[in-house]
Amino acid sequence: MKRILITPALIVAAALGLSACSTPFDVSRDTPFDPITPVIEAPTQDWSFTAVEIVVPRTLSVSEANSIKPASDIVWREDPLGDRYVQVEAILRDALTPVLQPREGAATPVVVAIEVTRFHALTERARYTIGGEHEIEFMLTVRHAETGQILSGPRPVDLTFRALGGQAAIQAEAQGITQRVRITERLQEWARVEFPAPLATLISVAEVQN
Numbered sequence: 001m002k003r004i005l006i007t008p009a010l011i012v013a014a015a016l017g018l019s020a021c022s023t024p025f026d027v028s029r030d031t032p033f034d035p036i037t038p039v040i041e042a043p044t045q046d047w048s049f050t051a052v053e054i055v056v057p058r059t060l061s062v063s064e065a066n067s068i069k070p071a072s073d074i075v076w077r078e079d080p081l082g083d084r085y086v087q088v089e090a091i092l093r094d095a096l097t098p099v100l101q102p103r104e105g106a107a108t109p110v111v112v113a114i115e116v117t118r119f120h121a122l123t124e125r126a127r128y129t130i131g132g133e134h135e136i137e138f139m140l141t142v143r144h145a146e147t148g149q150i151l152s153g154p155r156p157v158d159l160t161f162r163a164l165g166g167q168a169a170i171q172a173e174a175q176g177i178t179q180r181v182r183i184t185e186r187l188q189e190w191a192r193v194e195f196p197a198p199l200a201t202l203i204s205v206a207e208v209q210n
Contacts, residue, residue, distance in 0.1 A: 036193045039140065039155045047195065048106035050145040053113040054092045056085040060116070066125050069132065075120045077127075078180050088119045091180060092138075095187040100195065109145035112195075114138045117156070121179050122163050131165020134183055140194075157194075159186050 056074075062084045063070035079087045092114060100112055120135035137160070141153035163179065164172050172178075 036159070036190050038194045039157055040142065040152045040194060046107040047110045047142070047151075048103045048108065049100040049112060049195070050102060050109045051111045052093060052096050052100050053111060054089045054096075055113070055115045056089045056119070057115065058085060060085070060118075066123050068123070068126050068130070069120075070123065073118050073120070075123060077121065077124060078178055088116060091119075091183060092116070092187060095184040096191050099188050099191040103197065108151075110142050110151060111145050113141040113143065113153075115141075115154075121183065122165070127163075127165060127169050127179070129166055131169065132163050133160050134163045134179065134186070135160045136183060136186065157190070159190055161186055 060073035061071075062074045063072035064081070074084050074088060076084050076087055076091075096112070096114075102109075116138045118135050118137040120133075122132050122134070126132045137156070137158045139154045140157050141155075142151045143149060144151060161182075163169075163182070164177075172182075
């Protein structure tokens with residue numbers, strides 16, 4: 001049996017490689033994401049995610065006005081006209097569930113609860129003219145899945161970032177880079193920064209048979 005020794009340099013290279021592969025959309029950006037700073041103060045190395053709860057309160061206002069920036073909490077246009085609360089919930093759930101999965105060997109089962117406070121994408125008018133911002137804001141709470149004890153939060157999270165507009169938006173859509181794609185990437189980037197996997201789960205010593 002032959003053991004492959006893992007040096008610090010190899011560990012760093014492997015971690016960087018895994019980070020690059022973890023992004024679901026291999027596209028370049030003229031407008032890069034702003035850096036994300038974690039808000040959780042508690043160590044997460046022993047957390048295993050059993051569920052992601054998304055709440056979009058019906059008290060949030062919704063606008064279908066095709067103005068540059070409607071005065072409302074929710075603006076979303078890439079789904080057919082319908083229940084915007086349900087649509088926003090699905091966007092967050094579909095983005096975060098694949099990232100926040102159970103972790104082998106983790107000691108503490110947790111539920112990640114998110115309550116949306118603002119989800120403001122672009123109207124058609126803004127999208128194809130001046131652009132703007134995707135305003136993604138929510139309250140984050142982490143609680144023990146069995147006891148219900150709050151382990152962190154509630155804490156506000158603001159993932160607002162620049163949105164593409166005008167010709168840049170048109171060119172992005174031609175490549176399949178919709179608003180949903182970029183918002184999904186932003187949410188998944190946040191989840192990986194906020195809840196980093198322990199190094200031991202990313203890299204293991206490989207063994208090969210002679």
